Structures are given as C-alpha cells and as structure tokens.
Amino acid sequence: MTSSRPDPTSDTNVVRAHEHPHFHFTPIWYKAAIPIVVGVIVYFLPVPDGVEPDGMHMLGIFVATILGLILQPLPTGSVALVGIAIAMITKTMAMDDALAGFANKTVWLIVASFFIAEGFIVTGLGRRIALVFVRAIGKSSLGLSYGMAVTDLILAPATPSNTARAGGVVYPIIRSLAELEDSRADSDESRKKLGAYLLLTALQVNVITSAMFITAMAGNPLAQDAAAKQGIDISWGKWALAAIVPGLVSLIVVPWVMQKLYPPTVRKTPEAPDLARAQLREAGKMSVHEWIMAGTFVLLLVLWCLSDQLNVDATATAFLGIAILLVTGVLTWSNLVSDKGAWQTLVFFGVLVAMADELKQLGVIDWIGDKVASSVDGLPWIAAFAILTLVYFYVHYLFASNTAQIVAMYAVFLGAAVATGAPPMFAALVFGFIGSLFGGLAHYSSGPAAVMYGSGYIKTSEWFRVGFIMSIVIIAIWTVVGGAWMKVIGVW
Template sequence: MPYLWKAGVPVLVAAAVYFLPVPGGVDPTGMRMLGIFLGTILGLILQPLPTGAVALIGMAAAMLTKTESAARALAGFANTTVWLIVAAFFIAEGFLITGLGRRIALLFVTRLGRSTLGLSYGMALTDLILAPATPSNTARCGGVVFPVVASLSRLEDSHPEPEESRKRLGAFLTLTALQVNVVTSAMFLTAMAGNPVAQAAARDFGIEISWGRWALAAMVPGAVSLIAVPWVMSKIYPPTVDKTPEAPDEARAQLREAGPMSRHEWIMAATFVLLLLLWCLGDFLDIDATTAAFTGIAVLLITGVLSWKNLADNTSAWSTLVFFGVLVGMAAELNELGVIDWIGESVAGSVDALPWLAAFAILTTVYFYSHYLFASNTAHIVAMYGVFVGAAIATGAPPLFAALVFGFIGSLFGGLAHYSSGPAGVIYGSGYVKTAELFRIGFRMSVLNIAIWTSIGGLWMKVLGIW
C-alpha cells in the first residue's frame, strides 16, 4: 500500500496538470511538460522507487508522449554543470579513501576539544575546510564529521539510549553538526550539489555567478553564522556535559595510531589546494570550474589515489548524473516553452504592488519555508529556484543580488526537518536526536540564519556593490 500511494500521487498530479488549458504565452506542449516535470519532482520527494529510477521514468514519459524528443530529453546529460557535480563527488571520495578528512577533524579536536563547545567549533572548522571540494554535503557530514562526533560521544559515555546518555553530549554535537553543515553548504558554489544547478539557472537570466563571486558574497554572513551557531546551540540545546578533558588525548591517540600522513594523503592535500586555486582564479586563467574539477580527478587517477573502480563504484555520483541530467533537460524545456516565464509572472503579480524590498522579503520567506514540502535541497532548487528568482527580478530586485540570495537559501533550509536534506537524514538516523527536537531546533536555527544572512549578509553585499 505505501508503494501504491507514493506512486499514485505523482501520476495523478502529472495527469491533472498535463490536461490543463494552455495559458497565453505558453507553447501548446508546455502544460504537458509541466505535468510530467511536477510528477517527476513529486516522485523524487515520495520515493516510490530510487531517485535515478524515478528520473528515468519521467524522461521516458516525456519522450513517449512526444512532449520531448529523445535528443532534447537527453540534452541535460551534456550539461557541464551536471558533470561538475559528478566530478566533485569523485574528488570527495578522495578525502574519504585517503583518510585525510578524518585526520583534519582529529587535529582540530586536539586543539579545541577540552570543552563541548570547543569540540563543536572543531567540527565546524573541519566542515568549513572540506566544504569547497565536497559538493556532497551528505558525504561531508556523514562520512567525515559524524564518525568523529560519534566516537567523541562514546568517549564521554553518550549513546542514543537511554535519554540521559544521549543528552550528555551526542545529541548536542550531532544536531550542531547538521546546523553547521547547512551554513558551510551555502558558502561555496561547490559545497552542495544543488548550488551549481542554481548557478546554471541564474545564467538563463543572463546572470553570471563565478565560484569566487559566490564565495566572496557568502564569506561574511557565513563566518558570522559559523561563530554563532555552536554558541546559540549550546544555549538552546545544551549538553549535560560541558567539559571533555579526555577528548584531545583520545584524538592524539588516534592520530598516533594512524601514523604520519601517507603519500596519498599528501597528494590529496596538494590536489585540494590546486583545485581551490583553479576555482578561485578560473576567470583569470580562462579555466572553467568543470575543467578544473576533471583536472583534479586526472591527477588523482594518475597518482593512484583514486582508481577507476573507485569511480565506477560511486553509485551516488552516477545516480546524481541520471537525476540531474533528466531534470536539467526538463527544466530547460520548460524554459523554452515559456512555462517558467508564465509562472514567474504569476508569482510576481501577487506582490507587484509592493516595494521591491517588501516583495523580496515575502518571496524569500515563502521559498525558504516551502522546503517543508521537499525531501531534497536539489529537488527544491530545480523545481522553484528559477521561478522565484524571475519573480524577484520582475518586482525590481537587483538580478545578481536575487540570484545569490536564493542560491544561499537553497542550502540554508536543509536543517528544517529530519527529511530536509541528506545530512539531516544522517543525523536523525543516528538516534541521538528525536523528531520533535529536530523540527523545533531546526525552525529556531532557521530564524537565526535568516536574521544573520539578511542583516549582515545584506549589508556586506551592499558594500560589494551587488545591490
């Protein structure tokens, strides 16, 4: 039965929209494309089948109904942004395979680990350092940060059960790791898989967002959020243990056991630095982000840090290729058929009587909290980013400002609920945090992030001349 309703709802919605009358300014096949697109998005949210399978079924439906030609349906697989995301998944694999990510985390624990607040800042710094080169925020949180958090929690006799045990340390550290992750994901174009999708959608409006421009605009509000989040968490969701004097010694013991950095770790670190340089100086060197990413992969393959088997076995990367390839193709078709313009004009029309700042505040708030309806940052971005950016621009918002703000929100709403993002699922699955706590803390921290990114972020972007 669960499978039937999860499969039935997307089909019913797709059929209902498919047969709607075609609005003025929209190509006759536009509503058919919108119906299939919405059905696919709902399928990705409800998950009657794995992500890649749902995407392929949606693509097959579009081709079978002649809504998209085979060539148009497959065009998304030639998108350089899609391949940037896939490439960066492979780079993230290097951090996990070599153990460099874990080593970085343990080093921070040796310096900052004598208190629970210090431990949380150590994990935040680890996440921040890894973020530019790990677009899988789930891999960063679940594969690097969470294993160290779980180890430190067990060291303090904090386990998921019983209640008193989980609240000693584990619940605080895991939930703080999630709220930190949404901030680091917003700070870099390559820190979350959906960010390059937003970049590509912004390009459709004639707005170019380079890796460096995104990072510069997010730098100040991101830094303030990273300072504020662990401290605020310690006040609204404090652990019962506030001192962890054994943690630095435990981290040193694990580092001694790991031994000196291996050859592969050194190569991974050097490749990471190379990638940062290429991404930062890409405009000056005339090297785009996708080329830089594949250059890094080539180095890792040539030096043996990664093997072809590592790449072939990375199901997350290939699933992402299928998922994004299909949806990017559909989104491009919707744009060509005039559907995105029609929706954007409709949304903008509901706030067009307001000053652009007031309209922008309403649009961003709706965009942020509509994420309660999504189980994926990226699915939300694909479905709604272009619509809301277009609506904001139509009300008079500066285009680059609007594109960046909605881009940042695409990561910041990932901590709202236990299903809001991959990292949220990792944290919830650990057993340290209860569902009601995640909803309650997620909402309160979202208000904090909105306040910081609106006030400090807005002023910073004003200084930069973005608006």
Template sequence: MSTATPAGKTTATPTDDRKRAKAKKSMAIKVAIIAIVTLAIYFLPVPEGVDPRGMHMTAIFVGTILGLILQPLPTASVALIGLAVAMITGTMNVKDEALQGFSSSSIWLIVAAFFIADGFLITGLGRRIALIFVRMLGKSSLGLSYGMAITDLILAPATPSNTARAGGVVYPIIKSLATVNDSHPESDESRKRLGSYLSLTSVQVNTITSAMFVTAMAGNPIAVGFASDAGVEISWGTWAIAALVPGLVALVTMPWVMSKVYAPTVKKTPEAPSQAAQQLHEMGKMSSKEIIMLVTFLLLLVLWISGSALGVDATAAAFVGIAILLCTKVLTWKDMAANSGAWSTLIFFSVLVGMATHLNDLGVIGWIGDTAAAAVGGFSWPLALLILGLVYFYVHYFFASNTAQIVAMYAVFLGTAIAAGAPAILAALVLGFIGNLIGGLTHYASGPAGVIYGSGYVTTSEWFRVGFIASVVNIIIWGVVGTAWWMVLGYV
C-alpha cells in the same frame, strides 16, 4: 520474522505478510497520487504565450518531482521513468531535447567533485583533518562542535555530496566522541549528554558550509546554471566571496546558539584531545597519497577561485584534479565505477535539468514568473525579495531534498524576483544560499538530516523545534550581515 523449515528454507510469518501488504498498499497509493496529479495537469488548457506542449511538459515535470518527494522508487529510477514518458508522448524529442541535460557542464562538475571527495575518504585525509581539530579544540562540548565545523568548512569546497561530508567524515568522529562520553541514543539521559548536541549542530553547520561554495552541495551548480539561463553569470569566486562574511559569522554563531537552545549535559570533555592525539598517532605520518590529495585539493582551490582570470573553466579544473588522482593512483577507475552516488546524480540531475530547460524553452517558466511577479508587483523590490525568500525557505517543509526544490522552484522564483525589480545578481545569490540553509529545517530536509536522524540521537519533535529556531538565526544573520556585505560588494 520468518521461520525455518526442516529443509533449511524460510517461510514468511503473518507479520511478514502484513508488512509486505502494507508496503504494496503504500506503493499503490503513491503511484496513484502521482498519476492523478500528472494527468490533471497534462490536460489543462495551454496559457497564452506558452507552447502547446507546455502543459504536457509541466505535468511530467511535476509528476517527476512528486515522485522524488514520495519516493515510490529510487531517485534515478523516478527520473528515468519521467524521461521515458516525456519521450514516448512526444513532449520531448530524443535528438535535441530529451538528452540535453547530459551535456550540462554544471552536472559534470558535480560528478567530478564526487570523485574528488572520494579521495578524502579513501586516503584518510578527511579523518585526519577532523582529528587535528578535535585535538586542538576538544576540551569542551562547544569546542568539539567548533572543531567539527572547521572540518566541514575545509572539506566543503571539494565535497558536493554534503551527505558524504556529514555522514562519511564528521559523523563517525561525533559518534566516537559521544560513545567515549557514555552518550548513546537508547535513553534521553544518555543521548543528551553529548551525542544529541553534536549531531544536530553538525547538520546546522553543514547547511552553512554548503551555502558557502558552489561545489559544496550538489544543487548549487544547478542553481548557477539556471541563473545563467536568466542572464546572470555567477563564477565560483563570486559565490564564495558573497557568502564569505555571512557564512563565517553564521559558523561562529550557530554552535553557540545550539549550545543554549539544545544544551548538552556534558560541558567539559577533557579526554577528547588526548583520544584524538592517540588516534592520530595510530594513523602515523601523512602517507604519500594523503600528501598528493592535499596538494591536488589546494591546486583545485586556486583554479576555482582564479578561474575567470586564468580562463580555466571550473569543470575543466575538476577533471584536471581527477586526472592527477588517477595518474598517481590515489583513485582508480574501480573506485570511480563503484561510486553509485555519482552516477545516480548524473542521471537524476541530467534528466531534471533537461526537463527544466525545456520548460523554459516552451515559455512555461516565463509565464509562471510573470504570474507570480504580478502577485508581488505592488511591493518595492526589497519587500518582494524578502517575501519570495521567506516563501522559498519555508516551502521546504514539503520537500525531502534541497536539490529537488532547486530544480523545481529556483528558476521560477529568480524570474519573479528579477521581474519585481530586484538586482539580478543579488536575487540569484540569495536564492542560491537559501537552497542550502533549508537543509536543517526538518529531519527529512536533506541527506545529512537523514543520516543524523537515523542515528537516533534526535527526536522528531526536537528536530522541528530546534530546526525552526536555527532557521530564524540563519535568516537574521544572512539577512542583516549578508545585506551589509553585499552592499559593500555593490550587489544592492
């Protein structure tokens, strides 16, 4: 609160001063923690087989990741500070090492897909798709959740920002449906009518759709890049086919499971289809820009799926899609320039991938992998992969971003699994899928989780309880059904 002066100016109240002081103290504590951890690692002895700069790079990398977790500054700012420290200390030279991440085709695929996703939002095609499925399946709360799940699945291949998909397309529809059914976050009785169930289910569904396509979550192409560094090549089609059966089974199962463990009090929603039909009527026929967006999206799917056979790189295909949208004015440069998320992602990922690549070049990743492999060396590779997978899944309680965990841990865990004897392609895919399924574990686990938690429909205690149950369901489905499918594909 602040008070107005006679001159029309505002003066801070004691409450404002206390808040600012508390914020400064919190910032100071976070910075101190990051600095202490970074310096402690920086001066550790260099292990045998690791480049002398190895521990310095490890310290800066860990400090940067810790900064991403504690968030004393925005993500891109933290990454740039880490890069500056690496350059000024000589840990990364400017010419060959510091900026190498900015040339990664995987990162540019993510950036390109951000712009393609803009097309769904700007043209209204994403909203139209959601309303169509509400009209078809929306007579019950369970039907509504399946409608949202199908919408998410359709949009997923071209939406690397799972936050944009969940928050920009799906959640506004959920909010509207909840409001119409008198379900508001202000009271337990009201929010549990419908809003809580649809909201939390949408997050769990989002983790599954994100796991089904390389381009459905920003961290997936990074995982593919790390796998390639380890000698494992994963195409867009390889990932999608491997995820197809367990993903579809999980999508069918999860809304039903959520209806049992987190049941809404409103089971029937007979008005929803007519409301969706009315909104579709108000939208009118598909505009020319929507049609262009749809055709471009279908073309991209064809190129991504058959790219290896046609000799078309996934990133090249994405830029062809952008070119079409620009030429037809579905997108403008102004739209692209205004997408701060895409440009922040470019900076954030490029810096971290460059650091992670440098760690590998310096021998740090190999040393950590060998050390970890020794810890599970006495186990058979299936048991070793199971242990590594469970640790990789539940360590996410300590992370506030799927991508931060992928950058920090994917390469190490993959190297450890391969060293333990696991088939390389299987280990790379399993860890890749897990990197998405962890997104609903807590209310801070991912961007979509933050959107839904901020809505007020789900309490913290509910989230931890239901999030854990959902994680067990996903582990069982992807572990059992997935293993059977991967045996058919010859990966096991």
C-alpha cells in the same frame, strides 16, 4: 577505513514481492497515487499565453517527479528515471533534451567531488585531517560544526564553485570525522551519532557563505550582471559589506539551531582530543599516497580559487585531480565504479537539471515570474517586496540548481520589485543573496546539497523538513539583522 558507501536512495518502505505476494492497497500506493494524480491534473491544464503547447505537460511531469522525490514510493534514482521516461515517451521532451542533464558540467562536478572525497578516505589523509580537527576543537559536536563553518568561510571569497568547496574540501573531512566516531550511513542509530548532523549543518553553512561574496557562488556574478543591465551597479565590496553582518550572525546561529532541530546523539566528546593525539602518533608519518593526495588537493584548491584569472573551468580542474589520482595509483578504477553515491547522484540530478532547463525553454518559468510580478501591482512597496522575495525563495523547489533560477527569474523579480517602489540597490542585493540562501531547501536544490545527500546519511524526508525549517531561520536573520544593517550603511 572502508571506502564503500551504502545506497543513499534505499527506502525500507518499498514493498517487496516476497513480503506481499498479493496486491494490497498499502501506504506505498498512496505515495505513488498522489504524484500521479497531481501530475495528471497539471498536465491537462489549459496552456496559458506565452507558454509553448507542451509547457503544462512538462510542468505536470516535473511536479509529479518532485512529489515522488518527496513521498518516495520508489528510491530517488528510480523516481527520476520514471519521470524522464514519461517525458520522453509522451514526446514532451526530445530525447536529446531529456539526456542533456547528463552532460551538464555542474552535475559532473558533483560526481567528481565524490571521487576526490574517495581519495581522502582510501589514503587515510581524510582521517588524519579529521584527527587534527578533533585534537583542536573536538570536545563537542557543536565545536566540530563551527570548525567546518570557519573552513568554509575562509575558502568562500576565492572559491566561485560552492560545489567544489563543499564537495572537495568540507565533505571528505566530515566523512572522516563521522567515521572516527563510528557514525556511518548503514543504520539510523549510526548515522545520527554525528554524520547526519554535520552534513546537514555544513550545507546550511555553505548557502550562507555562498551568499556573502560575489565570488563565492557561480550564480552571483550572473545576478550582478542582470542588475547592471537595469542600471544597478553592485561592486564586490558593496555586496560583501551588505552581507557580512547577517552572514556572520547566521554562521554563529545556524550550527546551534541545527543541534536543537536535528541533534546528534554524540554531543560531548571530552576524550576525543587525547584520543586524536594518540592516534596521530600511531599513524606515524604521512605515506606517499597521502602526500600525493595532499598535493593534488592543494593544486585543486589553487586552480578553483584562481579559476577566473586562469580561465580554467572548475569541472575540468576536478577531472584533472581525478586523473592525477588514477595515474599515481591513489585511486583505482574499481574505487570509482563502486562509488554508488556518485553514480546515483548523476542519475537524479542529471534528470532534474534537464527538466528545469526544459521548463525555461517552454516559457513556463517566465510565465510564473510574470504572474507573480503582476500580482503585487498596487501594494505598498514593503508588502510587495516581502511577497516577491518569499515567492522567489520558495519557487526554488522547482529548480535543481541556484544558477538556473537566477538566470530564469532574477531579472524578472528585480524589475517587479523596483516597479513597486523598492530601493533598487536594496532589491538587487536581497535577490542576489536569496540566490544562494535557497540552496538548502531540498536535496536537489544545489550542487552542495546533492553532494551531501549522496553520502546516504540523510533521508529524503529529513531534507525537506529540516530544509524548510532552516529556511525560516535564515530568512528571519537576513530580514531582521540584514535589513537593519543595510539601513545603517545606507543601502535603503
């Protein structure tokens, strides 16, 4: 099984010199013109009170970069580098601040997850695990997606890094399952067989499991702490109780909806269990490298689960795993160097994290939050709360991580909601849940999203389309089912 990955940021619409020797106003220029025009307009808007002089300049560059990522006049990594270059050359960002995203530990955790996944592939252990899954529940693509959902759910309460959970555990299994069905990222026909569906579904499942427990996502404890500072104490059990019913309903509904929204061409695999049994027999006993990979994986899982108790950072744990795999020869340096998905993810995600942090430092995020809060003055609390939650959800298009938005805006929106008359505990829990649920909006919206995107199976345009539609489904479930359930248990 090959471990090479195609360029996940390639775009067949990019104009090549030998195809167009003379300048033509082709659609590619429309794609470039829209981000430039919108960015320039925002760049030169008057600076509002409370925002630093360079705040609107930074917002303009950030908006242009995001539009570039959506429209893709250039591949993703190229768009990100152009954006950060403009931010530096205009002195909107100091060079140290512009490059700070490349030192972000979450970004490197994502990169490390790719390398760990590579270990599963090159040793064949990932394929072996995949065969076990296929043997047990492999009669349909839907069954496989439910298998991944159960895996994520079991790990979630004890894994505060949702990136580690998605990238180090779920992702390599899905890669192996996809390749078992000859679903690879090198063509539309191949990737849509199974891999793209399973990866997109796994991301939507991950945002749900991350919302179900305080300890399932690193940003959740930050929301808990911010709520406590406003006199709202949320215990681990109260959070889990409030989230359990809408969470379980979502885990049942989401894989099914995803199969309707983004159907794999491989739907039924009735022969797969027998084939898996035969291939497991042919594979024979596990090799030494497979045992080392398995032992390293268990060690990583234990350290990730006990990271708070042992005071061991998730990124440090991931690098320990990589070191073990390199020293034992399971991975070689060439394996790491050739992993294009990992390095391209480092570029675009590092740039976006740095830009989002700069927006916070320049006061732009606080200004947006204050404007939103003041805009709902005088409305009935239910109407005001609905507006605030929707804005809080979809403003995440401006963020490259869940935790960044929670730190920047959770307290502002919670205070505004309580001021309008919303029940404090209800408001605190809902904004806490949203802090995870919006992680599937785009390919840069969270660490797990970046991991899945880096595989190359899903096009950028598909991320935005599917992410937005699934956000409506998830909001509906957590509003109707979650709201009713929290009423039953007395949260509001």
